[in-house]
Amino acid sequence: MLKGKKIYLRALEMNDMDFMFSLVxxxxxxxxxxxxxxxISLKQQQHWFEKNYKTGYRFIIYENDTNEKMGYMSFKVTDDISRKGLIAIKLxxxxxGKNxxxxGLKTMTSFLFNKMNLNRLxxxxxxxxxxxxALFEKCGWTIEGAERQSIYMNDAYHDNILLAMIKQEYIGKEDDDFYLSLFKF
Ligand SMILES: CC(C)(COP(=O)(O)OP(=O)(O)OC[C@H]1O[C@@H](n2cnc3c(N)ncnc32)[C@H](O)[C@@H]1OP(=O)(O)O)[C@@H](O)C(=O)NCCC(=O)NCCS
Incomplete structure (x- = not known):
């Protein structure tokens, strides 16, 4: 389990399938x-679940105070040698709007940089x-560019914005000792 200030992240389990189905x-x-x-059908969801629930870093987000499920976070290493990967979050x-x-993002970032030695998220x-x-920029991520008019949604084309954070920037910018100290054991 990864513990942040307001939340904790626990690994996805088979019995999270209904919750995941409701999100997906x-x-x-x-x-x-x-x-x-x-x-998608429940059958398709079951198939995805059986194939993927053990792969990558997949977490259910819980609120510390209420012990309620608040959402889902995932991280997938996309290049082992370059130590980079893709992060996703949904609440x-x-x-x-309650931080x-x-x-969740700071807790996960700390885990990936400090513990798992990722270099680029x-x-x-x-x-x-x-x-x-706003969330990613607040957490110190940088907008690196945009795939222009990459996504068609509701009668219009939209840009897909690429954001990233590098380990050096995290170590240099992170002024929150709480997150820096996580997973240093
Ligand atoms: C995106 C998401 C994960 C943000 O999480 P959150 O807990 O609501 O965000 P926080 O409360 O930690 O707020 C982070 C910052 O974003 C800002 N923010 C939050 N909601 C906002 C909104 N609707 N519009 C503009 N800014 C917003 C906050 O003001 C805060 O900045 P501040 O502290 O400087 O004021 C959440 O809204 C969500 O799950 N949305 C639906 C799924 C989704 O979009 N996932 C991401 C796909 S890329």
């Missing part, structure tokens, strides 16, 4: 992620997802 099969999340997808609606995303965010852009 949800047009609101698809909109924020810039995905145009048909709803249920009731959990948003849970900030705490990156993510893609569709241009209208202001909450997600």
């Amino acid at each position: 099969n949800n047009q609101e999340f698809a909109y924020w992620e810039g995905k145009n997808e048909f709803p 249920v609606e009731a959990a948003r 849970i995303g900030t705490d 990156y993510t893609h965010i569709i241009d209208y997802n202001k909450a997600s852009l």
Whole structure:
């Protein structure tokens, strides 16, 4: 378990399938992620789950105070030698705007840089997802560019913004001793 200030992250388990199904099969999340997808069946979800639940770093986010499930975070190493990978986060609606995303992202970042020796973390965010852009920028990530008009959503083309953080920047910028000290044992 990875413990932050307001949240803890525990590894995804087989019995999280219903929760994951509710997140994945949800047009609101698809909109924020810039995905145009048909709803998926429970069978498809089961198939994904059996194949993927043990791979990569996959976590359910819990709030410390209430012990309620607040969302999901994942990290996938995309290049072992270059030590880089892709991070994703989604919170249920009731959990948003309460710094849970900030705490989850900082906790995960600390784990990946301090413990797992990743060197570059990156993510893609569709241009209208202001909450997600604000979250990553607040946590010290840099906008590196945009794939222009890369995603068609609701009658318009949108840019897909690339954000990243490098280990050196994290160590240099992170002024929060709490997160820096996590996983140093
Ligand atoms: C994106 C998301 C993870 C952010 O998590 P969160 O817990 O709501 O964010 P926080 O409360 O930690 O806020 C982080 C910063 O973003 C800002 N922010 C939060 N919601 C915002 C919104 N709707 N519009 C603009 N800024 C917003 C906050 O003001 C805060 O900055 P501040 O402390 O300087 O004021 C969450 O909104 C979410 O899960 N959204 C739906 C799924 C999604 O978009 N996932 C990301 C796909 S790339």
